[in-house]
Amino acid sequence: MSALSKLKEAYLCLKAGRVTLPYPARPQPVPPRFRGRPIFDANRCIGCAGCANNCPAREILVFDVCQEIRILKYLGRRCTYCGRCADLCPEKAITMSKDFETATPSIADLQQTLELFMSTCQRCGRCFKEPTPLEQLKLKGYRFDDLAHDRWIFRSKAYLEKDQVAGDIDLELD
Ligand code: SF4
Numbered sequence: 001m002s003a004l005s006k007l008k009e010a011y012l013c014l015k016a017g018r019v020t021l022p023y024p025a026r027p028q029p030v031p032p033r034f035r036g037r038p039i040f041d042a043n044r045c046i047g048c049a050g051c052a053n054n055c056p057a058r059e060i061l062v063f064d065v066c067q068e069i070r071i072l073k074y075l076g077r078r079c080t081y082c083g084r085c086a087d088l089c090p091e092k093a094i095t096m097s098k099d100f101e102t103a104t105p106s107i108a109d110l111q112q113t114l115e116l117f118m119s120t121c122q123r124c125g126r127c128f129k130e131p132t133p134l135e136q137l138k139l140k141g142y143r144f145d146d147l148a149h150d151r152w153i154f155r156s157k158a159y160l161e162k163d164q165v166a167g168d169i170d171l172e173l174d
């Protein structure tokens with residue numbers, strides 16, 4: 001092989017482009033419509049529980065501390081970042097962020113808890129008469145989830161069997 005071809009080969013090697021990315025040293029940009037971890041905005045959320053009721057991974061719990069306070073908790077355990085919650089949120093209170101690097105030694109780093117003030121007149125301080133939207137959810141067999149143990153709990157079997165609501169029967173599905 002001639003010296004010229006050696007030089008040519010060396011030139012081609014120097015000219016070659018990078019074949020690997022500098023990730024994770026440098027963050028990798030994501031496409032514009034990328035769906036990462038959902039972020040909940042407590043200032044926009046009206047506590048309708050639509051996201052919790054439609055999350056296929058059961059990642060969102062609801063619990064009513066009293067008639068006025070509703071807790072909404074995102075668990076961050078098995079969320080698939082499907083974006084269904086953000087799609088159906090009537091108040092656009094959920095943003096699918098660019099955050100996909102969620103490795104952490106503590107699951108609490110990923111969890112979000114919203115404390116929502118519900119169903120009380122801001123002027124007179126009185127509660128609305130039943131059935132409020134909150135009560136309608138309960139009548140559908142909706143649930144008071146078990147926040148302490150991070151579990152879904154339906155309030156009534158009627159929700160599952162489509163019968164008339166008979167009473168409060170705790171049914172653990174998780
Ligand atoms: S992105 Fe999908 S899986 Fe995750 S909380 Fe929303 S609806 Fe549930």
Ligand code: SF4
Binds near residue numbers: 085
């Ligand atoms: S769907 Fe939106 S407004 Fe309704 S509870 Fe979920 S985050 Fe709040």
